[in-house]
Amino acid sequence: MSAKPQDQDELRERLAENLRQNVKYVRERRDMTQAQLAKKSGVPRSTVANLETGAANPTLSVLHRVATALGLSVEELLSPPRGRLEVFRAGELPTVTRARGAARVDKLLPHPIPGMEIDRIRLEAGAHMPGVPHRAGTSEYLACDEGRLTLWTNGERIDLEAGDVAAFAGDQPHSYHNEGDVPATGFSVVTLRPGR
Numbered sequence: 001m002s003a004k005p006q007d008q009d010e011l012r013e014r015l016a017e018n019l020r021q022n023v024k025y026v027r028e029r030r031d032m033t034q035a036q037l038a039k040k041s042g043v044p045r046s047t048v049a050n051l052e053t054g055a056a057n058p059t060l061s062v063l064h065r066v067a068t069a070l071g072l073s074v075e076e077l078l079s080p081p082r083g084r085l086e087v088f089r090a091g092e093l094p095t096v097t098r099a100r101g102a103a104r105v106d107k108l109l110p111h112p113i114p115g116m117e118i119d120r121i122r123l124e125a126g127a128h129m130p131g132v133p134h135r136a137g138t139s140e141y142l143a144c145d146e147g148r149l150t151l152w153t154n155g156e157r158i159d160l161e162a163g164d165v166a167a168f169a170g171d172q173p174h175s176y177h178n179e180g181d182v183p184a185t186g187f188s189v190v191t192l193r194p195g196r
Contacts, residue, residue, distance in 0.1 A: 014080075015078050016054045016056075017054060018077075018078050018079060018080055018081065019051060019054070019056075019058075019063075019077060019078055020051065020052055020053065020054040021081045022072070022076070022077050022078075022079075022081055023037075023048070023051045023052050023066060023070070023077065024052040025081065026070045026071075026072065027048075027052075027070065029086070029111050030070065030071075030111075031111060034048045034049055034052070037066070037069055037070070040069040041065040041066045041068070041069035042065055043062055043065055043066060047062060048066070051066065060074070063077060063078070086110065088110050092110075093106060093107050093108065093110055094106075094107040095107070098129050099123075099127050099128065099129045102123065102124040102126075102127035102129075103121065103122070103123050103124070103127050103128075103129040103176075104121070104122045105119050105120070105121055105129075106119060106120040106121075106122075107119055108120055108187075115191060115192045115193075116189070116190065116191055116192065117188070117189070117190040117192070118187065118188070118189050118190075119187070119188045119190075120145075120185065120186075120187055120188075121142075121176060121185065121186050121187070121188055122183060122184070122185045123149070123176060123177070123178035123183065123184050123185075124178065124183050125178060125180055125181050125182055125183060126178065126179070127177075127178050128175060128176065128177040128178070129175065129176045129177075130174075130175045131153075131170075131173075131174040131175055131176060133170070133171050133172060133173055133174070134170040134171050134190060134192060135171060135192055135193055136171045136193065137171065137193030138169070138170035138171045138190060138191065138192050138193050139167065139168075139169065139170055139190070139191045140167075140168055140169070140170030140174070140188060140189070140190045140191075141165055141166070141167050141168075141188070141189040141190075142160065142165065142166045142168075142176070142186050142187070142188055143160075143164070143165045143186055143187045143189070144160035144161055144162055144163065144164050144165075144184065144185075144186045145162060145185045145186055145187060146162055146183070146184060146185040147162070147178060147180055147182050147183060147184030147185065148160065148161050148162075148178070148179070148180045148184055149176060149177070149178060149184050149186050150176075150177040150178070150179055151166050151168070151174065151175075151176060151177075152174060152175045152177065153166075153168045153169070153172055153173070153174040153175075154168075154169070154172045154173065154174070160186070170190050170191075170192075
């Protein structure tokens with residue numbers, strides 16, 4: 001027994017809507033433009049735009065290329081959108097090692113938030129790491145989570161213990177130090193002043 005034409009039309013509409021929502025949502029979460037997705041997938045930008053408006057009737061090849069470019073399967077691309085929860089396991093986000101391996105900076109925002117950076121900083125005992133001055137008007141916050149951290153900014157020394165937070169001008173020279181005998185961890189939150 002085959003499906004009625006009306007049922008097939010409803011299924012087609014539902015799949016087109018799922019595709020529309022998933023392509024747009026995942027592309028934006030990956031911080032990609034339509035042109036970037038088109039280039040990465042090898043399909044025209046107009047095809048990506050049509051997928052996002054629900055106006056496309058893509059081939060299986062196009063679906064596969066777009067899904068692969070987004071890091072999804074074709075099934076995920078066509079499935080009803082799930083709750084917008086994403087979990088990033090340890091080691092999946094970028095990490096930068098500095099100070100000859102004695103300092104580690106873990107990026108904590110998997111998707112960029114304009115004007116904001118949040119990093120976890122881990123300094124081994126005795127390690128220090130220079131900070132990078134940001135654009136004029138930027139504010140920075142350093143929260144000590146474990147151990148003791150020393151912040152030097154504009155020639156001033158600030159000692160922080162677990163639970164302490166320092167707020168300072170992020171556009172000034174600054175550096176992070178662990179003068180203790182055990183590793184120390186803190187969180188850096190930077191709010192960037194918009195460019196002019």
